[in-house]
Amino acid sequence: MNRRQIDGIVRRGGPWQAVQRGVLFAVLALFCAYYLVPLVVMISTSFKSLDEIRLGTLTSLPQAVTFEAWAKAWGSACVGVRCDGLQPYVWNSVMMVVPAVALSTFLGALNGYALTKWRFRGADVIFALILFGAFIPFQVILLPMARTLGVLGLAGTIPGLIMVHTIYGLAFTTLFFRNFFIGVSDGIVRAAQVDGASFFGIFFRIILPMSLPAIVVTLIWQFTQIWNDFLFGVAFTVGESNPVTVALNNVVNTSTGVKEYNVDMAAAIIAALPTLAVYVLAGSYFVRGLSAGAVKG
Amino acid sequence: MSDIRLDAIWKKFGATEVIRGIDLTIDPGEFVVLVGPSGCGKSTLLNLISGLETLSSGNIFIGGRKVNDVPPRDRDIAMVFQSYALYPTKSVRDNITFGMSVRHIPRQVQDAAVAEFAGLLHIEDYLERKPAQLSGGQRQRVAMGRALVRKPDVFLFDEPLSNLDAKLRIEMRTEIKKLHQRLGKTVVYVTHDQIEAMTLATRIAVMDAGHIRQFADPFTVYDDPVDLFVAGFMGSPPMNMIEGKLRQDGGSFVECGAPGAELRFPLPEAMARRVAGHDGLAVILGLRPETIFAAGSELPGPDRYCFELPVAVVEPTGPDTMIVFEIGGRDLIARVRPQDARPQGTRFRFEVEMRKAKLFDAASGLRL
Ligand SMILES: Nc1ncnc2c1ncn2[C@@H]1O[C@H](COP(=O)(O)OP(=O)(O)O)[C@@H](O)[C@H]1O
Ligand SMILES: [Mg+2]
Numbered sequence: 282m283n284r285r286q287i288d289g290i291v292r293r294g295g296p297w298q299a300v301q302r303g304v305l306f307a308v309l310a311l312f313c314a315y316y317l318v319p320l321v322v323m324i325s326t327s328f329k330s331l332d333e334i335r336l337g338t339l340t341s342l343p344q345a346v347t348f349e350a351w352a353k354a355w356g357s358a359c360v361g362v363r364c365d366g367l368q369p370y371v372w373n374s375v376m377m378v379v380p381a382v383a384l385s386t387f388l389g390a391l392n393g394y395a396l397t398k399w400r401f402r403g404a405d406v407i408f409a410l411i412l413f414g415a416f417i418p419f420q421v422i423l424l425p426m427a428r429t430l431g432v433l434g435l436a437g438t439i440p441g442l443i444m445v446h447t448i449y450g451l452a453f454t455t456l457f458f459r460n461f462f463i464g465v466s467d468g469i470v471r472a473a474q475v476d477g478a479s480f481f482g483i484f485f486r487i488i489l490p491m492s493l494p495a496i497v498v499t500l501i502w503q504f505t506q507i508w509n510d511f512l513f514g515v516a517f518t519v520g521e522s523n524p525v526t527v528a529l530n531n532v533v534n535t536s537t538g539v540k541e542y543n544v545d546m547a548a549a550i551i552a553a554l555p556t557l558a559v560y561v562l563a564g565s566y567f568v569r570g571l572s573a574g575a576v577k578g
Numbered sequence: 579m580s581d582i583r584l585d586a587i588w589k590k591f592g593a594t595e596v597i598r599g600i601d602l603t604i605d606p607g608e609f610v611v612l613v614g615p616s617g618c619g620k621s622t623l624l625n626l627i628s629g630l631e632t633l634s635s636g637n638i639f640i641g642g643r644k645v646n647d648v649p650p651r652d653r654d655i656a657m658v659f660q661s662y663a664l665y666p667t668k669s670v671r672d673n674i675t676f677g678m679s680v681r682h683i684p685r686q687v688q689d690a691a692v693a694e695f696a697g698l699l700h701i702e703d704y705l706e707r708k709p710a711q712l713s714g715g716q717r718q719r720v721a722m723g724r725a726l727v728r729k730p731d732v733f734l735f736d737e738p739l740s741n742l743d744a745k746l747r748i749e750m751r752t753e754i755k756k757l758h759q760r761l762g763k764t765v766v767y768v769t770h771d772q773i774e775a776m777t778l779a780t781r782i783a784v785m786d787a788g789h790i791r792q793f794a795d796p797f798t799v800y801d802d803p804v805d806l807f808v809a810g811f812m813g814s815p816p817m818n819m820i821e822g823k824l825r826q827d828g829g830s831f832v833e834c835g836a837p838g839a840e841l842r843f844p845l846p847e848a849m850a851r852r853v854a855g856h857d858g859l860a861v862i863l864g865l866r867p868e869t870i871f872a873a874g875s876e877l878p879g880p881d882r883y884c885f886e887l888p889v890a891v892v893e894p895t896g897p898d899t900m901i902v903f904e905i906g907g908r909d910l911i912a913r914v915r916p917q918d919a920r921p922q923g924t925r926f927r928f929e930v931e932m933r934k935a936k937l938f939d940a941a942s943g944l945r946l
Contacts, residue, residue, distance in 0.1 A: 467661030
């Protein structure tokens with residue numbers, strides 16, 4: 282229900298209701314604080330100098346704002362033995378995320394379309410098997426997958442990581458598109474068949490344009506999942522090809538010298554920024570799309 | 579123009595037999611209506627003709643060509659769906675030309691075709707709109723346009739009017755009939771609405787549970803139904819069905835009603851001859867509401883039977899008034915002139931035109 286529909290409902294008035302409302306907002310504010318205070322601490326710390334961190338308290342705001350920590354985290358912090366900052370690893374992540382998200386979303390849409398609109402013998406069994414993929418604990422497949430990547434000659438490379446993410450993203454993307462397409466009338470596909478369009482003709486010209494909401498939700502979800510992934514990154518890439526999540530871990534865990542909290546915090550924010558940005562830019566679309574088995578083209 | 583021939587076709591979904599051995603020959607240019615209750619297999623039969631479903635056994639010929647293995651797009655058919663199934667992301671124009679654009683027909687030809695049918699269907703004014711911005715009636719017209727524009731040999735309609743309101747439905751019914759008269763293409767039209775069937779069809783196929791009960795022109799189906807099912811399905815309000823026994827004591831009668839208060843409907847001579855020698859047979863007497871009227875309200879004629887019963891319910895419809903009364907605990911309907919109607923509870927003298935009565939064997943349901 283959107284705001285307009287709720288606003289009109291007549292509510293009971295009076296002081297007791299006002300008290301209830303006050304309590305409700307107080308509780309909500311408390312939870313907000315729980316979530317937001319750590320973020321505030323991170324941001325404020327990342328703008329402090331090391332001296333200020335040593336002298337001040339955790340929650341105090343920076344006295345003299347400095348971007349040094351950010352510059353260092355981006356360009357010169359040491360990740361293992363290499364001291365080029367997070368920058369190269371951010372690019373690794375981008376090169377990995379873009380194809381992995383695009384491929385898993387595209388294939389999920391194709392699967393969902395075939396499973397719902399071209400019902401074939403065994404479609405339900407195949408869907409059940411794909412769905413099962415969503416419940417596999419990923420630790421279980423690390424060793425067999427490492428072996429597979431080795432055989433394919435993709436061990437320790439970004440294309441190898443792309444493949445892993447594409448395969449294990451399919452369970453979710455297929456599920457999501459299947460549920461979306463179930464709500465799309467079969468009549469449209471039948472009409473297009475009578476009109477003379479082929480399997481792919483119908484997919485590209487009729488079905489994909491209708492599924493924009495599902496595509497956006499899937500893109501956001503897959504982007505967040507794959508960008509934030511640590512397990513596959515640490516297991517299937519080495520040094521140079523690490524994604525940013527793994528590099529961040531290495532920055533924070535570098536054991537030499539003083540602990541540079543400001544650099545750690547800046548690095549963590551850099552690593553998290555893309556998903557944050559995606560949420561801010563497309564979040565409202567995401568919420569709408571999720572609540573929308575009801576989205577009709 | 580193409581003829582369509584269905585030759586002993588069966589369709590099973592797993593263990594469910596939905597179409598159970600149908601033979602049907604549709605002549606070129608005919609308007610055949612498949613009518614029957616919901617779930618009897620009408621849409622399935624239409625989908626078999628269009629190629630959207632695969633036959634379990636039997637053969638289908640369109641224009642003399644066996645099409646069992648021909649996909650829908652190569653059957654030279656167009657179809658209008660109950661839900662209209664318009665492409666939601668395309669404009670009205672692109673909806674209509676999609677079929678031609680898929681077939682790589684040149685742009686000028688497409689535009690000419692759109693111009694021709696947009697005028698015919700009165701949709702010129704919203705060619706650039708999306709289906710969501712159209713009313714139900716406008717969507718229906720677009721769906722028709724999409725089917726017409728490719729000029730196929732055969733049109734298949736699956737309950738195209740059932741989502742429209744009553745007034746629009748009657749208007750579109752007339753327009754569809756005009757279109758058929760003008761284009762002369764072969765049409766197979768599915769509906770569960772027997773009035774639509776009567777008004778549109780050159781021949782009606784009455785379906786029940788995967789079979790065709792009767793295939794004939796509208797008047798024959800109405801006046802000469804082969805069995806209880808067809809008689810009961812066609813006509814609104816439906817035919818009155820009165821259970822009784824055949825009596826042959828000094829003439830032929832159907833005796834019905836509670837013991838002690840029986841009514842004895844005399845059978846006309848021709849009918850009496852057909853059932854001679856079946857004294858005591860359990861029968862069902864079928865009387866259409868319009869064959870029961872107020873005694874004396876029509877010119878006297880042969881084979882009339884009068885009886886008197888109390889009025890149970892009075893239902894005015896405007897041109898006629900329906901009077902509901904009871905025989906043997908069953909509600910029956912008489913169709914009388916409004917000025918002949920009497921209030922509920924009063925005794926009413928009914929007159930029946932027995933020549934138009936139908937007689938059925940209660941056991942088999944077949945016409946006698
Ligand atoms: N794809 C299918 N799988 C299983 N049963 C079906 C399928 N399509 C239709 N049926 C069944 O076939 C019967 C006839 O359906 P349908 O042809 O749609 O009826 P109608 O159009 O006369 O209302 C129904 O009982 C329906 O449940
Ligand atoms: Mg149907």
